[in-house]
Amino acid sequence: MPLRHVTAARIWTSDSSAPWAKCMTIQNGRIDALDHEAPTAGETLCLDGAWILPGLIDSHLHLLMGGLSLSRLDLSGARSRSEFEQLVEARAATLPQGQWLQAWGWDELHWGGEKPTLDWLRTCGTRPAIAWRCDQHCVLVNHAVVALLQTRGELVPPTGLLFEQVAWNTLGPHIPKTSLALRKQACAEACAHLLSVGVTSAGAMEYLDDIENVLVPCRDGGSLTVRIRATALDRERPLPFSRAGAICGDDTLRVIGFKSFADGTLGSSTASMLENYCDSGGSGALLEHALDGTLTPWMREILAAGYSPSVHAIGDRALAEVLRAALECDPEKLTRFEHAQTIHPETLVHYRDRIISMQPFHKATDAPLARTRLGAHRQNRFFQFREFLRSGACLAFGSDWPIVTADPLEGMRIAITGCALDGKIHGADQNLTPGEAITAYTTGAAKCLGDSRSMGRLSPGSFADFVALDRDPFACDWMNEVPQVVMTVVGGEIRHDARAHEIRP
Ligand SMILES: [Zn+2]
Incomplete structure (x- = not known):
């Protein structure tokens, strides 16, 4: 039954001309009207103990990978080699013979920094096994996979660790593809998971094959x-515009752009930096179009075809390259700068109205290692939320799920408090107010995804997409509490209702 009227303790609309309301009226999946009084007639959903925000938008995640990760072995909890091995052994015991064990989420910082080797997967026996690092830019493979790759003519380093493009290009094609039925199931499970954390829209990084054969049928x-x-x-080149154009877009699913990687990650020391890392000799490396100098023509082509270029750039050198190309060919400022984790302060002035797609939870995972990698003198380049806002950039928040949690309220907590996974507060001068963090997950993210009129706001004509929280996100003490999702509504339909799980005496 579609909703008609909804009342709440308070509704934040994100519309600066009328930021607060008490009641909303919904028609045909969109907001019809907002009011300060409860309606006198008509069916009304009363959420009077809840605070409503526009549906939260995740600007950057991997939907299918996220959905699949829900059923794969999660190693993010491993705190030692023996815990790592025990988790692998326990999972291997549950799998049918010969099926690949696929794991993800390990982080060597959880046990003092020693990188795992292929021996860590020996509890799998002869079964092929792979385990992605938490950043997905490095993968550990076992003896069985090494042997398989060698018979297929691939070179594998003796450590069993493959990085960046070697990981994707050497190993990727040999991993058995998950069946279409399981991919569709993963897609549905991913959506249910996102709704449970208050996300109603997401910018998803996917392969066309998956968009065509999984997302469209779903x-x-x-x-x-x-x-x-x-x-x-x-x-691929030429860019597959005709394939993308053949995917019929609507309010639920639309292809908006193409992605390139300008560098790697801080965690793997592969982000491209202007100066060397402090804890190793290198400065990372540029990748793909940024490496071969074709970023500008690549962007120009995408913009001319009516799409938005999205470029992964984490190091200050990679960001400078993307900015240079954007200044050359993108006066409308449609390019999405993905991650933007380290920025040279002198370049900030060029980011006015440009889209900076950041993932606050990455600050929680990377801040403890940023000090060693970047040194004290470069801490003022790391996660510059406030400096970007000051420069007039459009801050759009997201998660990069399944690299880290998809929960936007956890992301807000990091952006507001600066409190990282080591329990310490990092770069407090860059902390945002709750209002700024919420804006980055609503209006900012809506602009990033090219739909500011319908998304990220609750005003007449916009999608009736909203999340109800159990406490006031503008007033709560984020150091000690995080609001919980009570209900998530998309297009005026209740799609997640935490109240259903409440046990009432
Ligand atoms: Zn990503």
Whole structure:
């Protein structure tokens, strides 16, 4: 039953001309009117103990990978080699013979920094096993996978650790593809997971093959319950515009752009820096178009075809390269700067109105290692939320799920408090107010995904997408409490209702 009227303790609309309301009226999946009085007639959903925000938008995640990760072995809790091995052994025991063990999420910083080697996977026996690092830019493979790759003519380092493009290009094609049925199931599970954390729309980084064969059928069958604005990860040339154009877009699913990687990550020391890392000799490396000097023509082509270029750039050198190309060919400022974790202060002035897509939870995971990697003199380049806002940039928040949690309220907590996973507060001068953090997950993210009129706001004509929280996100003490999602609504339909799980005496 679609909702008609909704009342709450308070509704934050994100519309600066009328930021607060008490009641909303919904018609045909969109907001019809907002009011300060409860309606006198008509069916009304009373959420009077809840605070309503526009549906939260995740500007950058990996929907299918996230959905699949929900059922793969999660090693993010491993705090030692023996815990790592025990988790692997326990999972291997549950898998049918010969099936690959696929794990993700390990982080060597959890046990003092020693990188795992292929022996760490020996409890799998002869079964092929792979384990991605938490940043997905490095993968550990076991003896069985090494042997398999060698018979297929691939070179594998003796450590069993593959990085960046070697990981994707050497190993990627040999991993058995998950069946279509399981991929569709993963897509539906990913949506249910996102709704449970208050996300109603997401910018998803996906391959065209998956958009065509998984996302479109899921949309048509009704299991794509979150609005998806997809960016194609396909890096073939010429760019597959006709394939992308053939995907029929609507309010639920639309292809909005193409992605390129300008560098790697801080965690793997592969982000491209202007100066060397402090804890190792190198300065990372540029990748793809940024490496071969074709970033500008690549961007120009995408913009001319009516799409938005999205470029992964974490190091200050990679960001400078993307900025240079954007200054050359993108006066409308449609390019999405993904991650933007380290920025040279002198370049900030050029970011006015440009889209900076950041993931606050990455600050929580990377801040403890940023001090060693970058040194004290470069801490003022790391996660410059406030400096970007001061420069007039459009800050759009997201998660990069499944690299880290998809929970936007956890992301807000990091952006507001600066409190990282080591329990310490990092770069407090860059902390945002709750209002600024919420804006980055609503209006900022809506602009990032190219839909400021319908998304990220609750005003007449916009999507009736909203999240109800159990406490006031503007007033709560984020150091000690995080609001919980009570209900998530998309297009005027309740799609997640935590109240259903409440046990009432
Ligand atoms: Zn990503």
